[in-house]
Amino acid sequence: MNSPSSSAEEAPDLVCQLDNVQGMVDALTTVRWKRQQDAVMELSEHGVVLIVEETGCLQAKVYLQRELFTRYEYNGQGRPRFGVSLGLFVDCLNTFSVPGQSSILEIRYPGPDMQLLLKSVDSLDACIYAEIRTRIPDTVSWDYNFEPAGSTPLTFTVKSAALKEAIDDLEWPGSSIQINLQPVPPIVTFRGEGHGDLQIDLMYYVNTDLLVAFHCDRQVSYKYKYKFLRATTSNIPGSVIKDNRGSKLTIGRGGLLKVQHLVSVARPSTSHPRIDSAGYQQPSRIAYIEFFVKPEEDEDAANNQ
Amino acid sequence: MKFKAFLTENGVNLLEKRFLPALDKMGKICHLYLNRDHAIFLHNLLNGDGVQSIAQFRKEALFDDYRISSQNEDRIAFAVDISLLHRALRSSVSICTEFGNGPTANRLQIKLVKKLPPNSTQPMPFLTFETKGYKSAVIQDVPISKPMSRAQVLELQTALDMAQDLPQTLVQVPDLNQLQNFVDRMRHVGELLNISISKYGDLHIQISTTLITLGAEFQKLLVLGERADAPSEDLNLSAQTRSARAILRGDAQSVQVSVKHFGKSLQCHLAKPDCAFYGIAPQGACLTVIFQFFIPGSHQMDKSISLHCRLPVLDQGSG
Structure with missing residues (x-):
């Protein structure tokens, strides 16, 4: 033109x-x-x-x-x-x-x-x-520089559907949720204390279908506001669940939590899940989603320093 | 005042599967206006601000043995709840098919009656569906309003006559379902829809707010009525520029309607029309949608059925 x-x-x-x-x-x-x-x-x-x-x-x-x-x-x-x-x-x-x-x-x-x-x-x-219409962007209010917490990363990968279900279940105790990682035995624990107590344990060696990967060399524990944790999974698209994808959670320095999801942007006609899982997964047609959640500042966070 | 008729199988199909579901989306209450030749379902003709819809059937399209008499030139009109009417018809049909044996065994009679409802001393008017089975008869009474007075019927007839004016240019919408899908999604973005229709066969719909402009343009549609050839210099322009230029030239008209109303008019696809045309009435008085029905198995228009809607214009726009 x-x-x-x-x-x-x-x-x-x-x-x-x-x-x-x-x-x-x-x-x-x-x-x-x-x-x-x-x-x-x-x-x-x-x-x-x-x-x-x-x-x-x-x-x-x-x-x-x-x-x-x-x-x-x-x-x-x-x-x-x-x-x-x-x-x-x-x-x-x-x-x-x-x-x-x-x-x-x-x-x-x-x-x-x-x-x-x-x-x-x-x-x-x-x-x-x-x-x-676009706007002049606001300045970033907080620097989310994500740095590893130590020499080895503290991370686990869980099936997105299971993560969403666990976080949905934790709505009942509400308020703040403690995430605890321990190396022996290798367990990830979500614990909510509010109106009541609810604890969800993901055991690495018991169920590798659920907890796909686990790296942790020392025990850590941080608390996060429930509503922020919930925001990380509340709108996971159906395609992620259908494709049986995993979400990766990493705890960085100071307890900063990183949650990563993978969302397929492949052409619907070419991404028949059955055929693709056997052969080629179109790795380039994935959108990466990252959430960063700051921990609540309390005595537990101090203990980890 | 008497009305009594038998619904034909075709009539039952037309009403139960197609028209009543569509008309139900237009609004809960409608007027049913019966005269010697026609049965007409009317929405919002007397109270101005909603989508007007007019579904007219020649009596043979729905009934046989059609008998009507009143002191007002055999005209009867009343208000009825479409969803109740639909429910009564649906269950009558299920009784008919369940116990039916032979083509003439079960006939669905519909008539106007006055009855004393339980716990009441005042007789009330009903539209009654009567299905006679082998051993039993099932009667369903659909409550209706008091039949309209002579003056009210005249008012309704006048409104009906006024609603017959045709737009000078009508364009055919290629795919109602697709358009409805689009408008359903557009609804999240804004409430007012600008529509412009040109003699070149362009239909341009647009929502514009301070934050967003979202629109769709359909070109080279079939035109009924006044048409013109699109100037070749407009070919590579944007949809917005093209429709603005067509309006300036006097080759297009534009009006503003509510997205909600537009969405309702698209719900008429439930009546399974064979084609749909949009046009803007003279002086931008309203946006008119005309649905056409073919005689089954042909491409000939079935003149015994007609359905059209008129959408109130919120702003006359330009042109």
């Missing part, structure tokens, strides 16, 4: 195309733990990162690497960042995802008024388009 002379200077920071809108909706919905949420989007030659935060205690990032896109043209300087309403963005993306029909979505930034531009490009006679 641009004349050749103007296209060089007017080339947008990003033009990308995606053939699985539902996968992107799933990935972004994972970090949508309440209705009104402001998100920051960061663009680079490697892909798009979306960051949401809450009150300096919880941060979530969605990594959409360039490999997820069928086309990815990046012309930005530095790493352009802009603010957008997550709810509006997800609701809007949702209108592009027609069930039972594959649709190709083009995303472009910035528009003439710094908007985020979306457009369906696969049909000649029907076109869906959107312009979402």
Whole structure:
């Protein structure tokens, strides 16, 4: 559309195309733990990162690497960042995802008024388009520099469905949840004390289907606010459960908890789970989701220092 | 005032499986207006602000042995709860099929009666469904409003006559289901929908708020009525620019309606129409949707059935 002379200077920071809108909706919905949420989007030659935060205690990032896109043209300087309403963005993306029909979505930034531009490009006679207003992003209120707690990582991988179920069950005691890792015997314990007590033990050697991996060389124990733990699993998309994926939890320095999920953004037609599990899993078509949860500051945290 | 008729098998199918489910989405209460030739279901014709829907059947489409008489030129109208009507019909049908033997054994009679309900001293009007089985008869009474007065019926007839004006240009919506899916999702983004329809066969719908503009454009649709060729210089423009230019040229009209109303009008796909057309009434008075039904097994329009909706315009827009 641009004349050749103007296209060089007017080339947008990003033009990308995606053939699985539902996968992107799933990935972004994972970090949508309440209705009104402001998100920051960061663009680079490697892909798009979306960051949401809450009150300096919880941060979530969605990594959409360039490999997820069928086309990815990046012309930005530095790493352009802009603010957008997550709810509006997800609701809007949702209108592009027609069930039972594959649709190709083009995303472009910035528009003439710094908007985020979306457009369906696969049909000649029907076109869906959107312009979402962006904001100048807020400064990051808290640095979530995640550092390992020691020489060996303190980490375990649990089936996402089991993690979600455990955290859902802990709603009953509520308030704060203690996560305890101990090397001998290798057990992860979730313990809630509030209106009542509830303890959930995940034993590594008893059930390796549930607890897939476990690395811990010393006992640690931290408390986290229930509502923040819940935010990490409350919107795990159905595809994650269906694909029987695992979530990785790591405790870093100072008890900072990192929760990682994998969400498939593969084309629905090519990702028949039965066929794929036998052969090729399309590793490049995965969106990575990371949550960082700050521990509650109390005497237990001090004991671990 | 008398009304008595037998519902035909085709009539039962039309009502039970198609029209009543669709009309139920339009609103709980509707007017049923019967005259010598037609049975008409009307929504919101007398009280202005909702979606008006008009489903008209020639008597042969639903009934045989149709008898009606009243002192008001054999016209009878009353209000009825669509979901009750639907329930009564559904259960009558199940009785018919359960105990039926032979094509003529069970016939579903529908008639207007006045009865004394339990614990009451005042007789009340009902629409009664009567199914005669081999050994038993099942009677279902659907309560209705008091039949409308001569003046009210006249008012209804006048409103009905007023609702017949056709838009100059109508475009055919290719896939109602797809459009409904889209509008259902759009609903989360905003409440007001701008619709523009051009003589080139473009249908452009858009929600615009301070934070977002979200729209869809369908091009090269079948046009009924006034049409024009799309100027070639518009070909590569964005949907928004193209419809703005068409409006300036006088080749398109645009109105604003409620997303909720638009979604309701799309629910009419439950009546399984064979095609649907959208158009804007003269002076942007309303957005009109006309559904067409074919004679089964053909592409000929079935003139004995008609369904159309009129969506109130919230802002006349431009053009």
